[in-house]
Amino acid sequence: MKLDVTAGGVYVIAPTPFHPDGRVDDASLDRMTDFFLGEARCDGMTILGVMGEAPKLDGAESLALSRRIIGRAGAAGIIVGVTAPGFAAMRALAQGVMQAGAAGVMIAPPSHLRTDDAVVAYFHQAVEAIGPDIPWVLQDYPQLFQVQMTPAVIRRIVMDLPSCVMLKHEDWPGLEKISTLRRFQAEGSMRPLSILCGNGGIFLDFEMARGADGAMTGYAFPDMLAELVRLSKAGERDRAQDLFDAHLPMIRYELQPGPGLAVRKYVLMRRGIIASDAQRRPGTALTETARAEVEYLLARLARHDARARLQAPAKRSAA
Amino acid sequence: MKLDVTAGGVYVIAPTPFHPDGRVDDASLDRMTDFFLGEARCDGMTILGVMGEAPKLDGAESLALSRRIIGRAGAAGIIVGVTAPGFAAMRALAQGVMQAGAAGVMIAPPSHLRTDDAVVAYFHQAVEAIGPDIPWVLQDYPQLFQVQMTPAVIRRIVMDLPSCVMLKHEDWPGLEKISTLRRFQAEGSMRPLSILCGNGGIFLDFEMARGADGAMTGYAFPDMLAELVRLSKAGERDRAQDLFDAHLPMIRYELQPGPGLAVRKYVLMRRGIIASDAQRRPGTALTETARAEVEYLLARLARHDARARLQAPAKRSAA
Amino acid sequence: MKLDVTAGGVYVIAPTPFHPDGRVDDASLDRMTDFFLGEARCDGMTILGVMGEAPKLDGAESLALSRRIIGRAGAAGIIVGVTAPGFAAMRALAQGVMQAGAAGVMIAPPSHLRTDDAVVAYFHQAVEAIGPDIPWVLQDYPQLFQVQMTPAVIRRIVMDLPSCVMLKHEDWPGLEKISTLRRFQAEGSMRPLSILCGNGGIFLDFEMARGADGAMTGYAFPDMLAELVRLSKAGERDRAQDLFDAHLPMIRYELQPGPGLAVRKYVLMRRGIIASDAQRRPGTALTETARAEVEYLLARLARHDARARLQAPAKRSAA
């Protein structure tokens, strides 16, 4: 079940659930996997990304976690982030997770790359390192990685390297970029490519209209993202937009670079999907004020979306 | 009428209206000034910022434009961006606009600064250059300027330099930063400071709750920002949030780094405030698809806010 | 006497002499100009660069200084740095100095540019701003400006824009870049281009062998640079290298990014070319220890090069 260019829908960026003492919480991991791929109707999961706290896991933990999720995921596709400072580590992880049954891997460019040729050369080297048979996702996230790729550079990468099957699109702004890439396809200068969008979904309404195949992002209501994608594909634009608009205040709040993961884990905990919102050290905790803000947003969202109707939060002892 | 730490409300970041042939459009400039400071109930305007296309104006044009707006603004405060690659240019513009009647100036740190001491030293040098009597706004916008200032660094600047009277807060995420600065004030370690928020207003709902005094940002509905600030100050949280939520899809769309100014000018033109959405060369134009997206957002917004009920757009000839 | 692609030799990056109180020192300016273009046998001067403290001069001072030097320079070519944060300021300065008799201008890319297309587009816009008739120098200095241009990107700029007549080459490392550009010329894919090298001359020995036409850099012994270029062109490789090696300890010392200008002005003062090593505020002064280090290097250099045989320095009062 390898990833290919027909992939679409929602591949949710998965957080890693921890116990408050820092151990991986396997029960939450299983429950979360079941929820994402079952009730939430996501098509796949992307694990070991930045928002999965991957750098805090050692090699053995990373592989064990990948195997556990892949084993539980059944037919759904699991994509594993293998971005690494060196090709040796990238190769080792990529080959390990593919043997464990992953659908594909995701690679982002290192932040020191400059010039179009240097970017293209890097991905040639990456494919040489992992081998030509592993399907991979090109991550285009200039805000985080400091590397900008024009549509023409993406086309060079896609045309040079057949194992690149998907773009994780999170350039910002990026609407015209999607339109340009789809135009390249339509005019025949680029082969078909799956495009899934990131940035917490904050442009997903228009990204779908521009030709995206879905989302690859983290948001505490991935079930909403999946519903939005289905509505968009069914041509139900206004219903999709109503749903999106109801969630936008929360999407925007969760998108904050620093506390975003803490918000996401808190809401997943409040929804009963994971047991604790703990991050492995070093992490960021929500302040009392921030938690109250999230609760306010949840309460308002609950007026429009039953998924946000939650029991009152448990009292916390002072942090 | 110099700027001081009691300033609040909305200081709208003003675009510069141009004729399609690139000349400054004085009639639109007057109409826009009247609208912002009259009907829209803004408290002031900030001109010659990045979103004012300031780098495309030469020195004489900058001064003429400043004088025209200041002359028309009456008692409202006009703040002028004087960020420059050298202190000689900064001094010349700052002194010129203050003589013309500006309320104050705004200064951002140059992007090469690193280390806390280098940041603090820079603002000492800037005040030495412009003189100690010109009130100035510290612009904290790490996403654009690549310079990060902790709350403690801002406190050092504020305590060292009495002529710093306001913070243009657009760190992202920044909610905890506002809380920390207000705590510094409460505990007596920092003198009072006006805090106006930027980032297109995308966090203004919570920023007001955290202790901000208002907004200094551009958005094609600054009248909404001013109303939101008034509702927040009156304690009408839910009404403020309803208003905010209705505008959030458009706020988010206008915040896009590249086409954002084109969106803003287009909507201001559609509202009849400026005659043309032209940018002086080199500029960015909206595509047909983007204009349709803006119209879709306007139509949806009009269901909640009468200010967005506009006549159908004029037909354009092909770009 | 406009700059063209046949230019070669040494265009010395000129500092701006100040009196200790911060005023421009016109007498030193004249003496320095006479020395550089006379006794030192340089072919031209480049003024208003970063090392000329240009950002500390206001518009009127910049123009006055340019006129004074151009007036005194006679037939030698004066190149003026016109890099600016906006095209309006670039145009104003470029047209002003060309009217005053400058040979050409120099333009560096702004540090936020990424992607090959963005770099090329920027220079198109710059030429549109200043007009197609002003000969200009492309400054390629990635260490300072954070913009990297491959040889192929430089070729695109050169072939697109006929008024680009010279490359100020200071990529580091850059030896292969010179070879590649000269190969482009030899194979006919790029028109001829003057290449002058920077980086304080620290690779000038090999840069000449790779095909450079000379140097455009600042060093307190530009007479040595000019002699080195003459020796290289005459095929006297070993004599050129002996001369270079004798100066290399000082070249290396002067190349330090922070104190470099202070070293350069100090040695020019010690040579009697300018009256004071003062920098306009904010500037960097040499510590006592650093001055002693420079004197030590001068004394050692004097064993090989009579130009470094100077009288003992005057006593300084404590800084």
Added chain:
Amino acid sequence: MKLDVTAGGVYVIAPTPFHPDGRVDDASLDRMTDFFLGEARCDGMTILGVMGEAPKLDGAESLALSRRIIGRAGAAGIIVGVTAPGFAAMRALAQGVMQAGAAGVMIAPPSHLRTDDAVVAYFHQAVEAIGPDIPWVLQDYPQLFQVQMTPAVIRRIVMDLPSCVMLKHEDWPGLEKISTLRRFQAEGSMRPLSILCGNGGIFLDFEMARGADGAMTGYAFPDMLAELVRLSKAGERDRAQDLFDAHLPMIRYELQPGPGLAVRKYVLMRRGIIASDAQRRPGTALTETARAEVEYLLARLARHDARARLQAPAKRSAA
């Protein structure tokens, strides 16, 4: 034999010798280790740094290589670079090599850090990750890592974290930084700290005079660096400077960021210390012209230093 603040002399940054087919060349590794710590009279080696091609080694190879060198090094200290994108990988490598007998580890700050507090916090977290008992070297290399640390920030790190025993100093310019740190010690505000200098040794002459304890850098003649340090410590300034000046043209040539490692390996191969100058893919090879330049520099150096008197190079077949 753990590293402590009394360490001095030369800790040479070791390259990793490869066979032309990409396998680690153990025989060359042994010969190189013997040479560095024997005939060349270095005090230690630093391995698995950027110039050791560490990112191209997988975890097993890294540990095997570390063990081989440590086993052969005897009493000399081996320092291992453990900089990693996550604390889990840093901890695993640090604990692994210390168990194998390393003297200490080296840690550089990640390039995204901004603000003094963020830098200090990072090293607290790193020590929490590896444990408080492993002696470590703080790498201060702003040109590569984009993080600037003032002397006061270094002092905070040193005073907060007792296991920090050494500074790898390669800020540029950095002479005043050494003086300031030694002044901190002299005035009692900072505890003693070993300071070894990098940057290919290009300022080692003056760095020793400013108070450095030696060098931690790579240069194809580490025996010269060791001799220079001994001469400096013996007060033989002019002899030290004569030696340094003779090598400076080569030091400067080898310092080039891109081809520098290729130069270093080529010269080590020419000296018979390693069998091949091959880099594991992806690597940079010297062009024919560059090899000729290196040979020219070697021939000139041989007039002053017998260590550079080498047999003529073997003919290469075309690359």
